[in-house]
Amino acid sequence: MTLDPVDVLITTAGLEAPSRPAVAAAWSEVVEIARGAWPMVELDIAKLAEFVAPRLAGADLVSALAAAPAADLAIASACTALEPSAQGAFESLLVEVNAAGASTNATKDQVEEVKQLLRVQMLVPKDGKPPAIAGYRGKGSLRGWLRITATRELIRFKKKASRMEPTLKGLSKLGDDTDPVMDNLKAEYRAEFATALREAITDLTPEDRTLLRQQIADQMSIDEVGAAFGVHRATAARWLTRARGALVSATHKRLAQRLKLPIEEVDSVIRLVQSKLDASVVRYLREEGS
DSSP, X not given: OOOOHXXXXXXXXXXXXXXXXXXXXXXXXXXXXXXXXXXXXXXXXXXXXXXXXXXXOSSSHHHHHXXXXXXXXXXXXXXXTTOHHHHHHGGGGGHHHHHHHHHHTOOHHXXXXXXXXXXXXXXXXXXXXXXXXXXXXXXXXXXXXXXXXXXXXXXXXXXXXXXXXXHHHHHHHHHHTTOHHHHHHHHHHHHHHHHHHHHHHHHSXXXXXXXXXXXXXXXXXXXXXXXXXXXXXXXXXXXXXXXXXXHHHXXXXXXXXXXXXXXXXXXXXXXXXXXXXXXXXXXXXXXHHO
């Protein structure tokens, strides 16, 4: 039996409750703010109370509810519960990655890469654990929390790019001179990448292969993919994010194993054969689907 949200707050928050009516009034205000902030998100009020209760802090339950960042806790709660409409609304928060990119002088590609990383990290459960957005405790704004996370990731990306820059410049210079040694190296890496990509696609679940084939090879929109599976577009977008993340991770792992390279150096190899990458993905996905 589902407990009344007010009872959940009183029994779980660990704070003094002046009176049940006072707590109920304060909770109604939280719910009203949450719904006003996210009118398109389907909020499960019982789950919201369970999410909010252990994150409250204050002299008593009423003052704690009044001080809580209701809108932020609501979207974090709904995303943790894997509510599709909330995962779609989460996109509006990724503007903070743009702000983090400006403050760190990150490139556009790095900003987009971190956005994709946060979509996967924040919204997709992993190894039986809830998505990372469940770690938001309501201490400060959710946007600020995401900006700090994005800034940390962008700094990491920039450091990695800086470490790889001398190698990439050397590869580029050799390529400009059409050095036969570099041509041979490219051909070797291209063959290894092709094998790694084939293996990675095979590693995917049948559902993920179908999703990627529909979007990448068949160029179906998210709405069309959702219609094909009979799910909301937000669910289709979440599934596609998961599938893309699985393919990228598996390809990196397979290529690192084949070339006996640290996985952080694999990106430079992929850049070297970039001109053939997109066509290869399309071809192999079609082959797996035939």
